[in-house]
Amino acid sequence: MLRHFSRSLRFQFLIALSGVLLLALCSLGAMSKWIIFPALHKEERGIISQELKRVERSLALAQQELLAQARDWANWDDTYEFVQGNYSRYREVNFSPEMMQEMRYQLIAFFDASGDIYFLSGLAPDTGEYTTCTRTLGNCAWMSPYIDSIQLSLEDSSDQQRYLFPGASSPAMVAVTPIVRTDGSGPSVGWLAKVRLMNEEWIAQMEAVTGLPITIEQLPSSQIEPMTTIEGDTIYAQHLLPTNVPAINISIGTQLNRTHYLASLDTIRYVLIWTACLMLFVIGFVLWLMERIILRPLKALSVFARQASGEDTRLDSALLCQRSDEIGILARSFEQQLTRQRELNAELLNLSTHDALTGLPNRRLFDQELQAAIHETEARSQPLAVMMLDIDHFKLFNDHYGHQKGDECLQQVALALQNVAASHNFLIARTGGEEFSALLPNISANTAKQIGYQLHRTVDQLKLPHKASPVAPHVTISVGIGSLDDSSDISPTALMSTADQALYRAKAAGRHQVMVFTPPTSSASAYTHDTPL
Numbered sequence: 001m002l003r004h005f006s007r008s009l010r011f012q013f014l015i016a017l018s019g020v021l022l023l024a025l026c027s028l029g030a031m032s033k034w035i036i037f038p039a040l041h042k043e044e045r046g047i048i049s050q051e052l053k054r055v056e057r058s059l060a061l062a063q064q065e066l067l068a069q070a071r072d073w074a075n076w077d078d079t080y081e082f083v084q085g086n087y088s089r090y091r092e093v094n095f096s097p098e099m100m101q102e103m104r105y106q107l108i109a110f111f112d113a114s115g116d117i118y119f120l121s122g123l124a125p126d127t128g129e130y131t132t133c134t135r136t137l138g139n140c141a142w143m144s145p146y147i148d149s150i151q152l153s154l155e156d157s158s159d160q161q162r163y164l165f166p167g168a169s170s171p172a173m174v175a176v177t178p179i180v181r182t183d184g185s186g187p188s189v190g191w192l193a194k195v196r197l198m199n200e201e202w203i204a205q206m207e208a209v210t211g212l213p214i215t216i217e218q219l220p221s222s223q224i225e226p227m228t229t230i231e232g233d234t235i236y237a238q239h240l241l242p243t244n245v246p247a248i249n250i251s252i253g254t255q256l257n258r259t260h261y262l263a264s265l266d267t268i269r270y271v272l273i274w275t276a277c278l279m280l281f282v283i284g285f286v287l288w289l290m291e292r293i294i295l296r297p298l299k300a301l302s303v304f305a306r307q308a309s310g311e312d313t314r315l316d317s318a319l320l321c322q323r324s325d326e327i328g329i330l331a332r333s334f335e336q337q338l339t340r341q342r343e344l345n346a347e348l349l350n351l352s353t354h355d356a357l358t359g360l361p362n363r364r365l366f367d368q369e370l371q372a373a374i375h376e377t378e379a380r381s382q383p384l385a386v387m388m389l390d391i392d393h394f395k396l397f398n399d400h401y402g403h404q405k406g407d408e409c410l411q412q413v414a415l416a417l418q419n420v421a422a423s424h425n426f427l428i429a430r431t432g433g434e435e436f437s438a439l440l441p442n443i444s445a446n447t448a449k450q451i452g453y454q455l456h457r458t459v460d461q462l463k464l465p466h467k468a469s470p471v472a473p474h475v476t477i478s479v480g481i482g483s484l485d486d487s488s489d490i491s492p493t494a495l496m497s498t499a500d501q502a503l504y505r506a507k508a509a510g511r512h513q514v515m516v517f518t519p520p521t522s523s524a525s526a527y528t529h530d531t532p533l
């Protein structure tokens with residue numbers, strides 16, 4: 001059963017379409033894994049990268065703003081005069097803790113033309129205490145690292161500059177610019193530097209401006225952090241910015257919620273699952289269609305063919321033959337061939353069991369029927385009679401009238417004998433050249449004798465001329481009758497031998513007579529009959 005199914009078209013279609021489905025699903029999976037998901041991921045990284053650049057631009061703007069504020073003060077005649085000691089009230093007029101807090105300056109430093117400290121004003125990072133001094137000592141000691149870095153930068157460049165500086169608690173942005181007159185004329189008489197801490201307060205302001213969460217850290221230069229990291233439903237991106245202290249970098253970063261990305265993933269997964277289900281349905285539907293349109297009719301056709309080859313008369317091909325498609329054409333031509341084949345078979349069977357000249361059953365059919373009749377007779381204990389009939393002096397007929405006339409004579413005699421056989425419902429066959437045999441089941445020897453006379457009379461009544469016959473002027477026959485009761489055994493040969501012996505005695509007694517079998521004398525026991533088995 002399983003072996004048969006594995007060779008069927010249904011199985012082959014199933015395997016082929018399952019293969020197609022598997023290939024399509026693998027393609028979908030591969031496309032998702034190597035094209036769709038990476039594209040989404042790239043898009044997500046692109047978005048966070050752009051947001052980070054926006055934060056960096058805001059930082060650059062903040063630095064630019066601080067530099068502009070420093071330049072505003074440095075390009076002012078009052079400052080110009082103050083640094084040269086010509087404006088004593090400059091401090092009182094321009095400096096106050098409120099101004100420092102409002103402007104979020106941590107430190108404002110003035111340097112003379114030789115780069116030495118002229119005046120310092122700042123808010124202590126720890127206490128917020130406002131101090132002014134001319135040296136980085138006492139309350140102004142916290143200013144020392146800033147001042148050192150500024151003086152170092154003055155050595156490198158005499159132009160204005162801005163940079164990031166790693167502070168003790170938080171990094172700071174520094175802007176340094178030369179002090180000149182308001183109209184920009186005259187030589188620089190010193191430098192002015194402003195320092196603003198990038199502390200939590202500053203970060204909060206930046207977050208308000210950008211609308212993004214911002215993290216700022218100071219990292220050793222040796223520590224290289226990845227640009228982008230993903231943790232759960234959050235993606236982080238950061239950028240390392242150099243400071244004027246080579247050993248330390250400042251990392252500025254931001255983060256985004258991945259809900260958009262995760263929602264896209266969910267949507268794509270949903271689409272993929274539904275696509276797979278749809279494909280499954282389509283392939284199932286195709287299989288169903290194939291089953292209905294091709295496989296079922298083909299199966300019916302194969303059943304039709306099997307039944308036809310088995311000569312099954314129950315086959316019903318009407319539905320198949322009514323179809324207008326290729327299967328219908330195939331079924332119709334198959335049925336036509338089958339009908340033709342049956343006709344030929346019937347013709348062949350008829351040819352093999354009937355005599356071509358007279359149309360009577362031949363010896364082959366007679367012997368088959370004889371065998372069957374003996375079995376039947378045995379089983380039911382019924383009588384069975386046989387006859388042998390022979391045209392008298394038929395050689396002389398042929399010699400006198402010719403072979404053609406002899407054939408016609410045989411046909412007429414056969415027809416007459418057949419009519420009698422049909423009326424009594426027994427079988428008569430042409431079993432030799434001019435010899436006929438009759439099989440009379442369930443008929444006693446006496447009744448057979450009556451029938452023998454009837455046959456004898458019938459041929460007589462034909463009055464077929466036979467001038468050469470020494471017996472009569474017309475064609476006559478001799479009849480020998482035997483029966484199962486007369487036979488010592490029940491073989492066909494033995495049974496036919498009784499009729500043959502009776503015929504021989506009819507011939508010997510002068511022909512043109514009916515003779516019933518009588519047991520032979522010892523001298524007559526050598527008579528034989530050549531009926532084959």
Ligand SMILES: Nc1nc2c(ncn2[C@@H]2O[C@H](COP(=O)(O)OP(=O)(O)OP(=O)(O)O)[C@@H](O)[C@H]2O)c(=O)[nH]1
Pocket residue numbers: 357390391392393394395396398402403404405406407410432433434507511
């Ligand atoms: N025309 C014709 N003659 C046939 C046919 N078959 C056999 N014969 C002839 O039938 C004749 C039979 O002759 P025999 O066996 O000598 O018998 P017979 O002449 O009838 O003599 P008895 O039977 O003794 O009365 C032969 O001449 C055969 O040629 C046939 O199909 N057509």
